[in-house]
Amino acid sequence: MPTLRKRFSNLIHSDHGELFPHEWRRRSGSLLGAVMIGLVALLFAEAADKAQGVFDSMVARWPYSPLVVTPALFVGFAWMTLLVAPAARGSGIPQVIAASRDPDGLLSRGLLGMKTALFKLVVTLGAILGGASVGREGPTVQLGAAIMVGCHRLFGARLTSGVLIAGGAAGVAAAFNTPIAGIAFAIEELASAYEQRVAVLVMGAVMISGLTSQGLAGNYLYFGTLSDPLPVGSALIIAPIAGLAGGALGGLFSRFLLLITRRRREAKSGVFARPLVVALICGVAVGVLGVVTSGATWGTGYAPAKALLEGQDGSVWLGPAKFVTTLATSASGLPGGIFAPSLAVGAGFGKLLAMVFPSESTGAIVLLGMAGYFTGVVRAPLTGVIILSETTGSSGSILPLVLTALIADWSGAQVCKPRLYHALSRDFLPRSEAGDPDIEEKEEERH
Template sequence: MSDFRFSRMAVLRRSKAMVSPRQLRAQAAFWLAAVAIGVVSAGFALMADFAQESFERLTGGGWRRFLPLIVTPVGFMLCAWAAFRFVPGSQGSGIPQAMAARALRDLPGRGNYLSIRIVVGKIVLTVAGLFCGASIGREGPTVQIGASIMMAAGKVADLATMRGLILAGSAAGIAAAFNTPIAGIVFAIEEMGRSFQARTNGVVLLTVILGGLSSLMILGNYTYFGVSLASAGIHDAWLVVLCGLIGGLAGATFTKIVLAVTRRLRRWRDPVPARKVLIVAGVAGLIVAVSGVLAGGSTWGTGYTQARLAIEGTAPDAGFFAGKFVATLASTLSGIPGGLFAPSLSVGAGLGAGIAQIFGGSVALAAVLGMAGYFAGVTQSPLTTIVIIVEMTGNHMIIGPVMVAAMIGFALARVISSEALYATQARFFVADALRLHRAAQQVQAEAAARRG
């Protein structure tokens, strides 16, 4: 009888704790943040599409096709300067910043990479970059946006599991951006998590579900690149291997160039940092503009249209792969906010289509396989690559060939470049945060010594 009374009291205490004001506030903040990620992601997608369409209308036909030679470099410089001056920490994809924030734990520098200010700045400047013709995407930025919203909710609700919330917000960002819930979960495990704790599972799953549903209600049910009808047989094995090898080689080359140039730019000391920012952005913008003019405008923006046509069987122009590769490389190094996911998938689709045109085979199948090999080579995250491509194309019949191409691309990329792109960039952001933290501590110590 005493045991029964004891267990009943324990249940009552647990029930009271679950409905305490603090718990109710925490749950409300979490649910609202998860829904907000989906809503913000959907609004971001609509604004990004509008910006890209506006740029296409502005530069379409006649003498206007040369306008980017002025608009793009100037726009790049304005975006890079605004990010440097008003929203530091918003540059680039956003995925490395979210990873760095998880590594920083309780260091004050975490807030420099994840905040509501970052959310606003990331959206505005990424949309502005697309309006200038930058070869960027909104998917990586949505990861930083989702993580920022979840961290803000954690602060409001006084939640202790910040690292888990960042992970959940990042996964929901990918899921909402691509309408790929499974890929969001896999991304959290493979790229963001690296060590996925059991207690985080439910948080990630619930956040992905709520964020995905709220985005779905606004944008509707869709597959990002339409529906691929490509099929593969044993006679296509050579194409799978070739796309994996060439894709992995190209993806690893992209990563090595980005990291090598980034290290050189970080070592470049300039007494006026803003001047360096403007020079780099201006040169990158000019490269993007020239590559776009030479390619007839196909390399500007996300590359969504070209990738979708390729996986439907219509190959892009012969120079699309090289032009898009260069434009994406310049945009990544420019210092403006913007992601790599959509442009990289577009580059991969162009590469695969080019392989099919040169060596024969199905353009539609090769485009999907090229996406798998190249994207796995860039990110060195084969599981995320496999799931995200299968979900985005709606074709589960070629999951086997996609897996093989992605694993070949990943293996070759690891041989060529032992450094993963996002993880290495995250270390750069961690180093910057630690350096600023130590400088602030030194200033405080010197001030205390003067007062003493």
């Protein structure tokens, strides 16, 4: 890579100065990065589906194999992550948030290096192959930011926080096939405030990445088409309940995960001081719950969530069991995201809520359950609403979704005040900055 970068540098510079001004080098890096993010995200999605299929085939042939395979892979991948790329652990979104504080320094090189990003991609696929409750969206955000950074460095363009934000947002857009949600995610989660030049860079990268993905995979809906929205009267009753309860449950997940993360960070003795023991315990929990629930908790949770949205019957244990397996997977130290698993937990919660209102559309209530829980975890209501409306084609449910998400954002904050990804980003910052309790407020002022 250094040799290739040097050759490019010779092409764009001459003895008399720059042949191409910085603005053109920045645009070239953004264009190449956005196209590559769309292609890589599509390949990642296909590989994840194949990994899930291989695991499902194994379970169909040997139903109790996850009791051994899942804990073994948890320990193996946790060990590999600690040894090869510690910055690859977890979602990937906190790494981008942390790196944006030092976009052209050692911090971004460690968190967004291609070695880390590619390792994260491979191990996330391995985690899905072992039945872990992980999503590919968070890893795609880190991979997208790494690709965008690499392309800008290739063209010798200056790196800014906006470059990282654009790459991460393009990753969300390509992963869900939802360009508008990518822009919303950049506004709400990756950047605390927005400048006009950053906005143009983000929108351009998101649209190009989304068009690349759609051009190859088609303009599909991630969760399929949802029809039969709730009547206004029913929505005014069910949406606040979904927001209050779903947001509180999402906040509870965040609180538990942050507590476990802090215990692991501060532990000097005991179980939390032994990461491979923690990974083994988490792997056993995921394996046992998966077997007990007949496979309802394996992988991303996309299939059971889609079935519930379509009004099909599903396990009443999906929500509670997926909650525990996603928490266990996240606490194990494995690379992997929580976007898709959180949507699946929300679908399971929506299933339970639909049982209270049997005369209403099950799919529509499940959708509100997903909005409530997801917003409670991520605390990004705009992103949640747009992702769910774009992935289901449910424009008729926008108002109930907005109401649910806004209430869930408040409800989640009452249970867990810190925003999950921003709090987790402290683990990837230098000690002098990580210990600052006002890091999120300072991040907002910096942008």
